[in-house]
Amino acid sequence: MAQQADGSRQLPSTTPSVIGPTARPAPPPRPGMSLSVPPPITAAIVPPGTARLSRSLWVASFVAGIAVAVFGFLGRDAHFERLKGVIGGMVPDGDAQAVEGSTAVVFLGSLAMIALVVAMEAVLLMVLFKRRVWARWTLAPLVLLHAVVTVITADFVVAPGADGVLPTVLLASQFILAAAGLILLFFPSTTVWLLSEKFSERLSERPA
Numbered sequence: 433m434a435q436q437a438d439g440s441r442q443l444p445s446t447t448p449s450v451i452g453p454t455a456r457p458a459p460p461p462r463p464g465m466s467l468s469v470p471p472p473i474t475a476a477i478v479p480p481g482t483a484r485l486s487r488s489l490w491v492a493s494f495v496a497g498i499a500v501a502v503f504g505f506l507g508r509d510a511h512f513e514r515l516k517g518v519i520g521g522m523v524p525d526g527d528a529q530a531v532e533g534s535t536a537v538v539f540l541g542s543l544a545m546i547a548l549v550v551a552m553e554a555v556l557l558m559v560l561f562k563r564r565v566w567a568r569w570t571l572a573p574l575v576l577l578h579a580v581v582t583v584i585t586a587d588f589v590v591a592p593g594a595d596g597v598l599p600t601v602l603l604a605s606q607f608i609l610a611a612a613g614l615i616l617l618f619f620p621s622t623t624v625w626l627l628s629e630k631f632s633e634r635l636s637e638r639p640a
Contacts, residue, residue, distance in 0.1 A: 461557045477560065480625050486616035490557050495607035496602045497550040501543045503599060509541050514591060542585035549578050553610065560617070565626045568617050575607075575614050582607050 479487075504511065515535045552572060560567035582603050590596040590603065616622065 447583050448513065451479050462511050477563075477625060480621040482616045482619040483561075483622045483625055486622065487557065487561065487615040489609045489613035489616070490553065492547055493613065494554055496532050496606040498587060498604065499544050500599055500602045501550075503602075504539075504543050507591075508539065510591065510595075511589070512536065515539055515588065542588040544579050545585055546589070549574070549581050550606075553578070560626075563626050563628065566634065571614055571617070576612055578607055578610055 512532075512535055515538060515562050518533055519534050519538070553571065556567045556571050560571070579633065586600070586603055590599045
């Protein structure tokens, strides 16, 4: 410790030096502990081959059904003339305007039924590929309704002779493809894939 000229001792200075090293800033406070556990990340499960084949068959069925509706609407004039003769023969004393209105209702109603079945099947197929098992069981009775609609509408949207070959093939293909796609949805590999959604939900609901 240094001494002054009068013999007294000089205390060390407590003021930090300007040229000395500066003090490091204090670290930021640590975040508090959290007891909540984030939910597990669900791994994307690729559909098996049977499910992908089923989807392709369903899509082909939809295309065939839409083609029947489009071709039928484009050729509606020929269908109207043919159906007016059929309905007029069933009601010989009917008014011409009433017969024409009934013909339009019968023919356009048949096309609307085909389009409605296709739309319902497409919506359920999209839901099913989100791994919802109930959609598969809903598609089963819908395919039976599909068969009934095919039988009912065939006489109204299919012209006799060579002109009706293409609509007949499309109507038959539509139902056969849908039925084959439904069968593939009940294969074991497809069932395991669908049930994996419930297994993932149970894991996410399990307490930490």
